[in-house]
Amino acid sequence: MAQLTRPLLRHFMRRLVDNDLLSAHADRHESLAFWAGAMAAGSGFLTMLLAQKYYLAFGSPGQTALMILEDKFLLIALAMIVMALATVAQWDALALDARDAAILSPLPIRTRELVAAKAAAIGLFSAGAAMALTLAPSVLHPIFATTGIRIGLVNTARLIGAQLVASILAAAFAFLAVLAWRESLRLVLGQRGFARISGMVQALLVLGLVTSFLLIVGGAAGSATSLTGAGGPKAGSRLALPALWFLGLAETLGGNAIIPANAIDDNAIRAYTSRQPRFRQLARTGLLATGVAGAVGAVAYAWNSRRLPQPLPRSRRRRRLRDASRRVANLLVARTALQRAGFFFTLHALTRSAPQRIALSVALAVAVALTAATFGGSGLAPPLEEEPVRLSVWALQTFIMMAMMVGVRHAMAVPAELRANWIFHQCWPEDLRAFTTGVRRTALVVVALPAVLGLLPFHAYLLGGGTALFHSLIGVLIARLLLTPILSGRRMPPFISSYVSRGNLKLAPLHLLGAAIFALSLAGLERASSASLRGGAMFAIGLVLVIVGIEIVQMRRAAPISPEIADAPDASLQTLGLTG
């Protein structure tokens, strides 16, 4: 059994590590080192950043204990979300699939050995990810945070141990919760039902997790001191609850190591100690939740793995629905053969291919977080008489369009299936424009239009029906404007590049600044022009003229796009950014 399990374990681990999200050509060890390094370096950097305040202001033991509470909450919440995201990214590889069954079932291996090896592989993967995420912050943060109060070696070690245990359990809970959720759905819906909604559930989880990440980092979920205070978290802060459980555990295990027995009783110490019963209650809930998630996940996983999965045909009902949608699209948005090729291939890649779906889900999560930040709190209160609607409300749609189009751009840069690129090479038409038109229309119909329609009720409430419709039209035009450089500036057709350029992250702050200036200027102009019908019409026409102008310039400038199957550039060239 052990002899057999090791190669199987290696095989399944390889499937978890081989990830086209980074680069289809990347070396496996390089990918692994990159992701582990990114997790450890990211969490380590955040810890150093959080530690700054302890050097700037030395507090009493009580004040330090309360300050540390905020940092621990943030670190635990981020460890949970990143761990859950890593698990969701491996969604299809969490259990044996039809491909595994086809390859491995002819071999003389019992099903339970396959399942055990698969479970061990995902267990090892999650343990490795949890360690990479939590080790640096758990060790470094207590050391930096207690520099000013001198609690001694034993108490520092106790703090480190408590933080490490709580963070690892938090990450384990996140992993088990995703696994339990996936396997329970599969158990309840059966293989066919699960296959039908699996992609959508994965996208929704990415959306929810990234939104939570942004809201917690932005402080919108509330501070740890307020959440653990009298009365507990309010209904609006339920998002923060799981992280609070493990904060409670960390404090129960090692929190009082900061406050020496002979410390002078002050307000801060009283505020901290008054929370200790709440910490214990939260810790119990956290442990119980981890146990329940683990048990549900294990039982559902074992039950679902009794038989190896088989390939499934699509249902006839869905086929009829798809055929009807195809006919409508053929009639309205993609009228020529090449437009249809571009439209439907983009549609299928964006909705069915995992890397593309994840890229779009992350973009959507940023959009949801931006919406929540803009309309949260008193953001939805209608303006007083004569007072103009806030500029941020006008700019929100542009920010969302930019986020979504960045998602579309990334989705197009990732190969949908590298080894199938030869199809485009063999069938590539002379006239590229019609294909690109189809791609652009998919992005407008499937990405931009739903985003604009989703915002319409908020805008109608704040701006009035007519202005909201005008604003929606401007939103679609902005999406169209953003798509022009995305589609014209490509060297390769969408979805069939042979490697993913990592881009230049050093320029990201400049891009963000440029985006903010663009969105706010446009919002200012739009708000001013919407005062009259003539002004609004002039603004819309101006925008259309800008799009046409950019399109003409891009068409003259752009080198012809070719589906030549180029080998990926050497890794060292990519690292040095010499590949353009």
Next chain:
Amino acid sequence: MVSNPPVLEARHLSRRFFGISVVHDVSLLVRPGDVVGYLGPNGSGKTTTLRMLTGQLAPSEGQVLFCDRDIDTHPLELRRRLGYVPEEPQLYPFLSGVEFLRLVGQLRQIPHSLLERKIAGLMELFGLADASDQDVGSYSKGMKQKLLIGGALLHDPDLLIFDEPESGLDVTTALVLRHLVRALAARGKAVLYSSHILEVVEKVCTKVIVLHRGRIVADDSVAHLRELLSRDSLEGVFKELVLKIDPETTANDIADVAALRG
């Protein structure tokens, strides 16, 4: 007798990878109605040659002409009139069989109603109608191979290049494929057929090219080669030209190694 002008011509093709020569000085002609067999052992450079002939790989030396025009400067001409079945059936796993054929047909700008008729007919005749809505990712190798052959025929090409097309096919479809290749040739299509299976090449091809270690070691009709080397079959010719080992001895040695114990 004046022979037809060649549809495909390779002139002194060579390809090196990191200085190692994989294909060396390969020249060939494929005329309308010809079925040219391209034979060679594993690693002899067959697929590399075919990738150069289809424009997927640039030759280190030499040129490929399609209807007397260099494919390097006129790649679209070749792509429009070429049907290619690659060795490995690599397809987009998230598309269904019908969606794959539709993508190929739309990229080749086949009118909508004609494309739908062709797709329905090909799916039916290849026995894929029941799996037409299934994701290609769940297809067996043989089903993928049938889909690839269907995709290569959709636009009624003048030149067909098959790279081991019978791999994974069931017996019936393999027989259908043999007849299909003959039928296509009878309709004036030029066919280049790379295969390991000597029997198929012998029965289907009008002419055979044998490649060994990247070089052409024979280029003639099957009958003439047999006559020249005084052999009864193409297998005998192949043994004479390419095999440096005795297959029977090697087979016994393999069985001995497999039977090793303790």
